[in-house]
Amino acid sequence: MEPGAQPRWLDPDERETWLALIKVLLRVPATLDAQLQRDAGISLFEYLVMAALSEAPERTMRLSDLAARAEGTLSRLSQAVARLEKRGWVRRRPDPNDGRATLGILTDEGYRQVAGGAPAHVEAVRQHVFDPLTKAQQRHLREIAERINATTGPDRRKADRF
Numbered sequence: 218m219e220p221g222a223q224p225r226w227l228d229p230d231e232r233e234t235w236l237a238l239i240k241v242l243l244r245v246p247a248t249l250d251a252q253l254q255r256d257a258g259i260s261l262f263e264y265l266v267m268a269a270l271s272e273a274p275e276r277t278m279r280l281s282d283l284a285a286r287a288e289g290t291l292s293r294l295s296q297a298v299a300r301l302e303k304r305g306w307v308r309r310r311p312d313p314n315d316g317r318a319t320l321g322i323l324t325d326e327g328y329r330q331v332a333g334g335a336p337a338h339v340e341a342v343r344q345h346v347f348d349p350l351t352k353a354q355q356r357h358l359r360e361i362a363e364r365i366n367a368t369t370g371p372d373r374r375k376a377d378r379f
Contacts, residue, residue, distance in 0.1 A: 252341040257334030267331040270323035277322045
């Protein structure tokens with residue numbers, strides 16, 4: 218905002234839209250996180266990390282790319298990967314093509330874990346996101362999300378399939 222400029226306050230309709238959206242942004246991830254904790258023993262972020270690795274060639278990805286794909290910081294990713302390593306689901310190794318980089322690798326056991334948790338997770342996503350909407354509303358939601366995402370960071374929609 219320019220110095221001396223007046224704030225562009227939300228009108229009543231915008232305020233109600235914002236409050237509805239913020240509820241979605243808080244409730245849906247919390248609901249999906251609880252489902253994954255209950256059914257698979259992992260957090261939503263850990264699931265996103267493992268799902269991204271499961272779709273990567275040779276189930277391997279540079280940690281910097283993995284952090285971007287999972288919409289997390291390198292610090293948050295490192296903590297999640299450490300937890301997943303303790304369970305034997307992910308391992309790290311130096312990138313042979315770039316000694317400064319580290320690769321994350323989904324183990325066979327990790328693949329079984331994420332694949333086993335996927336059906337219940339997809340059902341929860343359907344129940345809480347897609348089932349309440351018509352097909353037209355789903356398309357509109359995607360268009361709206363893409364427009365908002367374009368204002369807040371790089372557009373990775375082509376890479377994001379989970």
